[in-house]
Amino acid sequence: MANRLLADRETPPVGKRWASNFVKRHKELKTHFPRKYDYQRAKCEDPTIIRNWFRLVANVIAKYGIRPDEIYNFDETGFMMGVIASGMVVTGAERRGRPKSVQPGNREWITVIQAINAEGQAIPPFIIGAGQYHLAHWYRESNLPGDWAIATSPNGWTDNEIGLEWLKHFDRCTTKQSKNRYRLLILDGHQSHHSVDFERYCKANKIITLCIPPHSPHLLQPLDVGCFGLLKKAYGREIEHLIRCSVTHISKTEFLPAFYTAYQATMTEKNIKAAFRGAGLAPLDPESVISKLDVQLRTPTPVEEVVSPSTPWVSKTPKTILEADSQLEYLERRIKRHKSSSPESILEALRSSKGTKIVMHKVALLEARVQDFEQANKILSRRRRAKRTRLQKGGVMTVEEGRQVIDQTDVDAQAVAGPSRSGGQGGPTRMKERRCGACGKTGHNARTCQIVVAMSMEEYSD
Template structure:
């Protein structure tokens, strides 16, 4: 049943119609004086004068609480739907951050921002959107549901490639992996036959954490890495003599962060492959880590014709080329190099020792054939969802 309009609302609508007729009559010079037009069309003279100066009808004026224009809200809605279709529906805090980015892009001072409850009201204004709790995705359940979810993800990848005309040589996968610099990975050893259980293997001892961001291309080549050390101050002397195209960062815990992920995208990924891009668009496959597909990250991707797609949760061991092969080879190679240092009576591995060993481990891990086999094993190139 349609809503019943009250008498006051009907009067306002009728008055607005008379105001528009009065404005039209004055503009066409059918009536010369504003006072006369107000009397003829039975509208308040002060309201008519205000409207002639350019003010809009209050009923049509956008509420102050909206903050964004209709065009900005429409673009934000499309971004949310795009993120959802790529397997990364944003949290309300991420939507709020993107709204603040749109406000900041206006360049006005002081910069305004949306409030704590703005996202909830925004969702109410757009019936295409809905707020709901995410579902916990337990690993044991994931093993049962994988076939259906993975098949849907492969359909998304194929649809994206066809929609944007992405060349097979413009498909990338990136992720980070971590090292405790002085710890050796588990390895097969030869020991006494009568001993049961796992033998203890001596370690050099330094457990300081270092993270590396790696990215590979489906045609069989790897981008330069980004190495993140634990520290508060960036010291240039640590990296003397290192490859110039490598990127180095520091963070309080040696892990990646939103800011480091953005700098990697802008300073390393985009410049490193721009000259090798064959088509207009590039496809970047990544997992759902918090520092990966943030609002700022996705915005930079959109500006540079990069289509980012997130893998389903608990599926990187099946779908991510880096996890399937490259990282395992990388860690085994690094462990062998650290073990050789231990045999040479080096009992403490520091940043310089890591930077000496890591390039050799990368050469072994990121061979062209290994990278191509990783994409093939993931079913991405050649495309094989089965």
């Protein structure tokens, strides 16, 4: 642009560093790397399309008298079990290049189907793992709530059949709350959300589905706006913690507890309400979404730095580490001004205090390290003792149902083992008493047998 203007005046073009120098001269400007943006997504970010979407939502809510706790959004997201989250690390100033973070690297796929409502409530998740059979240790070794559901598929992805099973799971979890009222289910255009059986079940159970405009989940779908990103980052941190604990392979046995911890930390009422608010659905506010699309050029107002007057620190009994540091600085200043007598005793007290703080910090770090090793040992022990007992081929099971099947299997195994232990003769057989190998009597063995010792002494005397 600058060269075009200069060409009209028949002047030489600008230099190589003209653009960077121009930005430096204007404090209101800043350089950024542009973000790649698909044309189809940009084309769908039309204010007219978005306003029509919110008009449709408002009409459906008014027509069926739907309350905020009956407005649901559901979607699926995927996890590669052994991949950690990207983040920033602190390194030495002399290091060059990007540092490397070690990760387990297991790229087995897990799909999670989640639903939330505008009142900040989350429906128990629906977890889909790759495989044919439900294994007992998924349910026995995990700390998952009993109403969570687990399904299997050949590749860990969802399909029309699993989508229908999730819909039944959603209906079971929300029927009591809705009390035979209509529920609004906002979803995207995935094919499993629009199968004939899916639509038929929704119609039969007073579930109204609304499909958001294509290529717009990042703007209009609450789960994409404010939940799934946080959930994946939290899960990545859990896997990063496991790799620090020397757990180098992530299987479903480790995935389920790690995902549960991340889920508890992120799928909170506050985050869910913020997600609906960010998508403009609760309360209905189309402009909150449309305003993100408009780029308005303006001259920024210079920010005036407010210098707060520094108040001198008043000596008092420290209650935090910051107050303790301030107390030490205060004492050091007093010592430097002290001239009437030797401050050696006070300096010794300061050195002792600093040494104590160093030791306490080291102890805290060692305790954290011990906890990490204990957790790693617990995880590895759980993996070693896990038996690949098959509970069911395919289908869907809640965690509670899986535990009931395990308990029933244990009861059946004990019933079968009972007659074999009794010897099949109508009663339990008594164990044979152990006898000494030398004299045949009970109560001792050949090594401690006194009769053998006595006999050997008589033979020696002869």
